[in-house]
Amino acid sequence: MSRPTVTDQALIESDITAFLDRQREKELLRFITCGSVDDGKSTLIGRLLYDSRQIFEDQMAALEADSKSVGTQGEKIDFALLVDGLSAEREQGITIDVAYRFFATDKRKFIVADTPGHEQYTRNMVTGASTADLAVLLVDARKGVLTQTRRHSYLAHLVGIRRFVLAVNKMDLVDFDRDAFLSIVADYRAFAERLGIEDWQAIPVSGLGGDNIACRSDNTPWYDGPSLIEHLENVPLDAQGEEAKPLRMPVQWVNRPNQDFRGFSGQIASGAVKPGDAVRVVPSGRTSRIERIVTMDGDLDEAVAGQSVTLTFADEIDCSRGDVIAAADAPPEAADQFEATLVWMADEPLLPGRGYWLKLGTQTVTARMQPPKHQVNVNTLDKLASKTLSLNEIGVTEIATDRDLVFEPYHDEAGGPSNRVMGGFILIDKLTNATVAAGMIHFALRRAQNIHPQALDIDRQTRAIQMGQRPAVLWFTGLSGAGKSTIANLVEKKLVARGRHTFLLDGDNVRHGLNKDLGFTDADRIENIRRIGEVAKLMTEAGLIVLTAFISPFRAERQLVRDMLDDGTFIEIFVDTPLDVAERRDVKGLYAKARAGKIKNFTGIDSPYEPPLEPDVQIDTTRLSADQAADAVVDALVRRLED
Amino acid sequence: MAHLTHLQRLEAESIHILRETVAETERPVMLYSIGKDSAVMLHLARKAFHPGPLPFPLLHVDTTWKFRDMYALRDKVGAEDGTELLVYRNPEAEAKGINPFDHGPLHTDMWKTEGLKQALDKYKFDAAFGGARRDEEKSRAKERIFSFRSASHRWDPKQQRPELWSLYNVRRSNGETMRVFPLSNWTELDIWQYIMSEGIEIVPLYTAAKRPTVERDGLILMVDDDRFKLADGEQVVERSVRFRTLGCYPLSGAVESEADTIEKVVQEMLLTATSERQGRIIDRDAGAGSMEKKKQEGYF
Numbered sequence: 001m002s003r004p005t006v007t008d009q010a011l012i013e014s015d016i017t018a019f020l021d022r023q024r025e026k027e028l029l030r031f032i033t034c035g036s037v038d039d040g041k042s043t044l045i046g047r048l049l050y051d052s053r054q055i056f057e058d059q060m061a062a063l064e065a066d067s068k069s070v071g072t073q074g075e076k077i078d079f080a081l082l083v084d085g086l087s088a089e090r091e092q093g094i095t096i097d098v099a100y101r102f103f104a105t106d107k108r109k110f111i112v113a114d115t116p117g118h119e120q121y122t123r124n125m126v127t128g129a130s131t132a133d134l135a136v137l138l139v140d141a142r143k144g145v146l147t148q149t150r151r152h153s154y155l156a157h158l159v160g161i162r163r164f165v166l167a168v169n170k171m172d173l174v175d176f177d178r179d180a181f182l183s184i185v186a187d188y189r190a191f192a193e194r195l196g197i198e199d200w201q202a203i204p205v206s207g208l209g210g211d212n213i214a215c216r217s218d219n220t221p222w223y224d225g226p227s228l229i230e231h232l233e234n235v236p237l238d239a240q241g242e243e244a245k246p247l248r249m250p251v252q253w254v255n256r257p258n259q260d261f262r263g264f265s266g267q268i269a270s271g272a273v274k275p276g277d278a279v280r281v282v283p284s285g286r287t288s289r290i291e292r293i294v295t296m297d298g299d300l301d302e303a304v305a306g307q308s309v310t311l312t313f314a315d316e317i318d319c320s321r322g323d324v325i326a327a328a329d330a331p332p333e334a335a336d337q338f339e340a341t342l343v344w345m346a347d348e349p350l351l352p353g354r355g356y357w358l359k360l361g362t363q364t365v366t367a368r369m370q371p372p373k374h375q376v377n378v379n380t381l382d383k384l385a386s387k388t389l390s391l392n393e394i395g396v397t398e399i400a401t402d403r404d405l406v407f408e409p410y411h412d413e414a415g416g417p418s419n420r421v422m423g424g425f426i427l428i429d430k431l432t433n434a435t436v437a438a439g440m441i442h443f444a445l446r447r448a449q450n451i452h453p454q455a456l457d458i459d460r461q462t463r464a465i466q467m468g469q470r471p472a473v474l475w476f477t478g479l480s481g482a483g484k485s486t487i488a489n490l491v492e493k494k495l496v497a498r499g500r501h502t503f504l505l506d507g508d509n510v511r512h513g514l515n516k517d518l519g520f521t522d523a524d525r526i527e528n529i530r531r532i533g534e535v536a537k538l539m540t541e542a543g544l545i546v547l548t549a550f551i552s553p554f555r556a557e558r559q560l561v562r563d564m565l566d567d568g569t570f571i572e573i574f575v576d577t578p579l580d581v582a583e584r585r586d587v588k589g590l591y592a593k594a595r596a597g598k599i600k601n602f603t604g605i606d607s608p609y610e611p612p613l614e615p616d617v618q619i620d621t622t623r624l625s626a627d628q629a630a631d632a633v634v635d636a637l638v639r640r641l642e643d
Numbered sequence: 644m645a646h647l648t649h650l651q652r653l654e655a656e657s658i659h660i661l662r663e664t665v666a667e668t669e670r671p672v673m674l675y676s677i678g679k680d681s682a683v684m685l686h687l688a689r690k691a692f693h694p695g696p697l698p699f700p701l702l703h704v705d706t707t708w709k710f711r712d713m714y715a716l717r718d719k720v721g722a723e724d725g726t727e728l729l730v731y732r733n734p735e736a737e738a739k740g741i742n743p744f745d746h747g748p749l750h751t752d753m754w755k756t757e758g759l760k761q762a763l764d765k766y767k768f769d770a771a772f773g774g775a776r777r778d779e780e781k782s783r784a785k786e787r788i789f790s791f792r793s794a795s796h797r798w799d800p801k802q803q804r805p806e807l808w809s810l811y812n813v814r815r816s817n818g819e820t821m822r823v824f825p826l827s828n829w830t831e832l833d834i835w836q837y838i839m840s841e842g843i844e845i846v847p848l849y850t851a852a853k854r855p856t857v858e859r860d861g862l863i864l865m866v867d868d869d870r871f872k873l874a875d876g877e878q879v880v881e882r883s884v885r886f887r888t889l890g891c892y893p894l895s896g897a898v899e900s901e902a903d904t905i906e907k908v909v910q911e912m913l914l915t916a917t918s919e920r921q922g923r924i925i926d927r928d929a930g931a932g933s934m935e936k937k938k939q940e941g942y943f
Contacts, residue, residue, distance in 0.1 A: 023836055028648075100827070126807070131807075253662045257694060267659045307651070308659050426807055
């Protein structure tokens, strides 16, 4: 058995040019290691780095010194210290995040995602697995297949990894006992079958002693399979399957340096492309042929999945960031309602109905989730009923987007590699900008596919011109009793006096009709505002200036309405009345009831009000009369819409 | 059909990252340090936006103490068509005459760390490309490709966003900025191979030549100009040396070497096995965790 790196070493000394030529031909395999705390994961990775000579002398000296001072292996070298990076984790003795390591052998280069085994860090494991071709599952030979092993297998499989290594570690501590190994393998087989994991290789190893890591060990004469490195060098790569699929290239950027050149830049997600190929731009459906594949090294005759290129078309057709260039005869679907699996990654739980940014490929849209159909217990794989998803929870939900999304199901029905680019997405909180979830699309919902937007001959511009005004939404927000309705009424009168066409939406005409089925829980408040936003949007399309007077306590919901409308249409007016003033006025006697506990979820008392951070107009009602306030709003509107 | 080699995959990934940043930010900039990693990053950027010009300027945060060969290459690169080069020097450091001989760690802090913050604030850049790699140092292994900094430029290792697939969340609040590392997944060997196969011009100091040197505190330093004051008993000696990393010349340790081509440099690197940052004084300032601390303070 050859130690892979030794031949490299000889070649470096004798013929560096030949060595470098061979390096150039190497392939890349990305894998993830997962295991529970104390399975010896960091030690195993440290060993892989060490055995493939990725550790330099100065690091080795530091390692020997560190092993003595903070190591856990007595006088021996503690390989885990090579891998544990941030000082906080070194002090705690645990890995707390995803770290990426690099090593190479004769045949391949490897990128290892090292992820922690702690229960609360599902998010890190899913992150590390999302770019991996293979997962190495570590099992302690003394403990066997644990709940964590099952969880890690499930998560890796969920993210689309189809190749697994079951590394039964610490074989030295069970005297390299064959039966111990076989019984673990039998345990795992039962589980793998249930999950649908077909391609897996069990290897008995010792990270500490290096057995069956680089080369086969004399301690396990009963084992005739490959060493870990041999296996990693020979396992097939996913990239091979990507090239066999139809062409998909999400457009990242339109390259237009001058009038004579217009190219579409992106990384090919699947398939291959040649000049002359018929292509279709999705979702518009327009077709053309590829004219050139432009790179700085000259035009290419062909480009394949994984390459970043710039394409030009034979015809001048519309195409921009977010569109997907696809094989003309096999385009992907576009839809606005989906079923998907979500992995929740934020401390703040999923709020069904709230708008989040959804980014898939180069498309970013607003998405709203239904309450989960079910949540998955990652330890038992049982489906549980759930109204939301919290940090590290996984569930299946229906998603509606505000416009069509070009996609493919994440998991390939034909058993090919997962459609990571066209089927994987992230959700982003609109206020904090945090990445709150990862998602994988199952399929489009029928009703979404069948509804095609009706192109209207009379558009909003026609109506606006007919009315002689630019539509707008004057959105009054503030505490109960702040004076929103009073001021909005005055504003409407002043606008009508100026010949404007207006409509006022407030509690009286909405809560008692359109929204009478809604209560005052957070979820109902969101739905209330969403409906008002949609109605306001329709009215702006009809050419009207819409005034709304609702508490609308959450920033995210006001942002949701702003995002529904064309830029500059939404004008946020903060009727700023301090709580004590509003409560003192208590026109409707509601504060008294809320204080007495007779009204639940009352804004300002037991439900929060999030004031606008940058309102378009701010009215201090302790300084202005209602009439002065109305004039200020009209002035602001005139300034914005008529200058 | 030929499969992509690891270098082709790395190149395609870096180009994807560069384009994604330009598509989703308003004022990106590329930090150009004149080193070999910067040279590769710049080359990738030209590829990403070919045939158009670079859609962002290059920024060199200068300390006035770089090697003369570095300034020569910088000015050559800056004069190329379709390239806008900005040079920023911290005026306070300049006024106080901060230098590596008299001011120790303060030199790096004022010229580089403070200088970078000032430059980003002055030009209101919202994203800055840097050439750092995950294989350089342990705390870098966990750095994201898109690394977020607060309005005061601080890095919080616990507040970084998860990066799934090739999907990058580039959204920022006012004042927040991003450092973007397109070379995250490259190793030192990848960089050298790419320089060779693409014929990328680098500062000649990376290959060995006879150079005037002084040995000080266990490091071989190059006497690059007459600002280098000799201490008692020190003598300038001609040695055949090269540099593994380039920074301010009084802070960059040379290695004695006869490797006068890049192939030989790579051969030496693979055989002698000393990791890259070893020649840099900065990592040793505070022992383990020093680079991490510097990053939290805003060092690149």
